[in-house]
Amino acid sequence: MSLKVYNSLSRQKEIFTAINAPYVGMYVCGPTVSGESHLGHARPFISFDVIYRYLMHLGYKVRYVRNITDAGHFEEEGREATDKISEKAVLEKLEPMELVQKYTNLYHWAMSKFNNLPPNIEPTATGHIVEQIEMIKKIIADGYAYEANGSVYFDVEKYNTDFSKKGMPYGMLSGRNIEDQQDTTRELDNQEEKRNRNDFALWKSAPVEHIMRWQSPWGEGFPGWHIECSAMSTKYLGSEFDIHGGGMDLQFPHHECEIAQSTVCNHKSPAKYWLHNNMITIQGKKMGKSYNNVIKLTELFSGDSPILSQPYSPMTIRFFILQSHYRGTLDFSNEALQASEKAFKRLWEAHEWFAKQVFENNTAAATDTALDEKVNQLVAEFSEFMNDDFNSAKVIANIFELVPIINSIKDKHIQAAALSSKTLAHMQTELKVFIESIFGLINERPSDEGQLDGVLQLLMDIRKDAKSRKDFLTSDKIRNELAGLGIQLKDEKEGGTSYTIV
RNA sequence: GGUCUUGUGGCCGAGUGGCUAGGCAGAGCUCUGCAAAAGCUUCCACAGCGGUUCGAAUCCGCUCGAGACCUCCA
Incomplete structure (x- = not known):
């Protein structure tokens, strides 16, 4: 095509x-x-x-x-x-x-x-x-x-x-x-x-x-x-x-x-x-110097503007823009940007986890052929939609149909074997290509040298011990204090714990 | 005044004739020590009035509304 x-x-x-x-x-x-x-x-x-x-x-x-x-x-x-x-x-x-x-x-x-x-x-x-x-x-x-x-x-x-x-x-x-x-x-x-x-x-x-x-x-x-x-x-x-x-x-x-x-x-x-x-509008009006309704990029990133209820990161804005088609107007509002912020986070976390997985035990045959077919269809449409005058909005919609499937594999609600090894591999490469290479979305969380990760692993270990002793006072203290620092702990199905930095 | 675009659910936003767009928010459920996260289910649409058609958010007409350009502007 x-x-x-x-x-x-x-x-x-x-x-x-x-x-x-x-x-x-x-x-x-x-x-x-x-x-x-x-x-x-x-x-x-x-x-x-x-x-x-x-x-x-x-x-x-x-x-x-x-x-x-x-x-x-x-x-x-x-x-x-x-x-x-x-x-x-x-x-x-x-x-x-x-x-x-x-x-x-x-x-x-x-x-x-x-x-x-x-x-x-x-x-x-x-x-x-x-x-x-x-x-x-x-x-x-x-x-x-x-x-x-x-x-x-x-x-x-x-x-x-x-x-x-x-x-x-x-x-x-x-x-x-x-x-x-x-x-x-x-x-x-x-x-x-x-x-x-x-x-x-x-x-x-x-x-x-x-x-x-x-x-x-x-x-x-x-x-x-x-x-x-x-x-x-x-x-x-x-x-x-x-x-x-x-x-x-x-x-x-x-x-x-x-x-x-x-x-x-x-x-x-x-x-x-x-x-x-097309233009970005704010309350239906074009954002422009002559309308006195501009939000400078520095203000957007810092949140320092009476129009803004919070700062918005560059990737939130990039994602917000890609969620619409480039020839349509796009209306700014705090509500809309907050929606994009959350959506991007969910998308990115699923993508990040999935990209790292190695599915060794999968076979050429999918155990759930209907799902396998659906996934292939969704992935194949990425190119189809982009070829139709760069419709990034539709590609993102498809990616969001894949997100629950990825998360279900992660939580073992769906066995990875439901999909063929070929499908999984194809899905991994295509998601990476479209999300990272074409849409240019990147991880914004601060990268560290592994020290923070080590500290958090230790805290999660301590919390796990406390939980096994039913010492919820300690376990909740760790969870709540970390939450106060913007680090969110997530208990997972297999008894493990992961974290995200908000 | 001229040229043109547009009107989709609480919000943002795809969609040009028949099939659930998607996200966020709301509701319920599952999981959980409790949460969060995640998953599942679910509510809420196509400005109005006519017309074409077996069938229209999608085509046509009218009405109403919004916007852009005509001046530097992404």
């Missing part, structure tokens, strides 16, 4: 075929490092991390490029256009690059907490000013951009007229047409410089107070809002690559403009498949 992905460009699921198999080029829009990442940012990076991992699992050699926007984009809230990064730099009395470095480091820290694999290339906008200028020159030379007062604008009208004839109108990705766009009555800055209100900036002339500025053929300034992604994706993935990803909110205008710029320069539509993840 082949992989199918939902392509925003065609608005339907398509069979994924690599342009130049086994190589796959994937570009994902990264963060603007003018501030701290929040929960909303976690979604695309975790979603595309799983997509990246799954493509590699399928055998593709993926080049994953995810940019860092550090050049500072425009904020047009007030009258004066101010550079986001330079503005904040003044407030915090930091050099712009110092600020960018700070938030880049914080972002990388969060990404590693989530166990996201680093991309193969993580280019920065400031490191590619030359490439961006070259691209703009090319667009001007081709007649699709014009200069005005030291700024350069993309001529959307002309592009749309010419490329509509080739079946590539402006707005093809987001389903807009220029006529509708004309209706907006919003007042924007520098409109008078533009020939048309749909035109967008490729290069902006920098006002004197701007700290971040570069020399260009059009004077000192800085690159426009969308050109960095076109320049860097072209440089590292070529004029036509397989996958372009990002949040749904970037579809227009960001990705639309990218398509226009790249198409003019490279004479090809840049990406074959456009994948967009």
Whole structure:
């Protein structure tokens, strides 16, 4: 069964075929490092991390490029256009690059907490000013951009007229047409410089107070809002690559403009498949700066926010995100996160125990063929569901159908021999592959050098002795005191005891 | 105003024509010295109204509600 992905460009699921198999080029829009990442940012990076991992699992050699926007984009809230990064730099009395470095480091820290694999290339906008200028020159030379007062604008009208004839109108990705766009009555800055209100900036002339500025053929300034992604994706993935990803909110205008710029320069539509993840909402509303409802990742991990009733670990959040499909909205609430926390714990403990087992006495024949068949079916569906536009939610549902079976084997409610040795082995490898390699879930409990384990084994021994003497005062004291320290003892069927660190 | 998405049980969330999604919470039971953990069982759905169909949460229409984009935004 082949992989199918939902392509925003065609608005339907398509069979994924690599342009130049086994190589796959994937570009994902990264963060603007003018501030701290929040929960909303976690979604695309975790979603595309799983997509990246799954493509590699399928055998593709993926080049994953995810940019860092550090050049500072425009904020047009007030009258004066101010550079986001330079503005904040003044407030915090930091050099712009110092600020960018700070938030880049914080972002990388969060990404590693989530166990996201680093991309193969993580280019920065400031490191590619030359490439961006070259691209703009090319667009001007081709007649699709014009200069005005030291700024350069993309001529959307002309592009749309010419490329509509080739079946590539402006707005093809987001389903807009220029006529509708004309209706907006919003007042924007520098409109008078533009020939048309749909035109967008490729290069902006920098006002004197701007700290971040570069020399260009059009004077000192800085690159426009969308050109960095076109320049860097072209440089590292070529004029036509397989996958372009990002949040749904970037579809227009960001990705639309990218398509226009790249198409003019490279004479090809840049990406074959456009994948967009949906937003994380909070009480039904998108989490975003402009809504004032963000939970920063540092707050999430520490619990330090009035919205949060407790801290949530990175794996809880990763699991929470994977429990839904990436194209659907996902509503944040403490209740929902707590549910994920508990669910992940149960899943992980079953998985951890099962992965360690060696089933030596099992035979080729299963004693419970119905169960054996059911297990094989559930496991086989992992790939089937992932192939259907990365439906991690359904895979997790199947894993949860396996959890009671695993726990029943553990508690001897089900004999391991109920399943064939082949089934058990297959189940072990597939669970490990999907949970760890593809979903990227990891054990979060602190690892120790065996000393803590030794101490706990001793305490459990003492408690066992006390219990056998019916000295429940002592046995309960050990259990309750440990519970107070966050160590939970669990008596098992065979008279043994295990523990988990909460 | 334009474009588009969406409305599933207490909460989160899969599901596009017929079969129990799943998780968390609730209830009962088993196990246990008591608990916890685990297992088993169970309650609670498909916004409303029409239509298509042998059959609809799933397709169509209308009504009501929610949201996103159109401006930096994952």
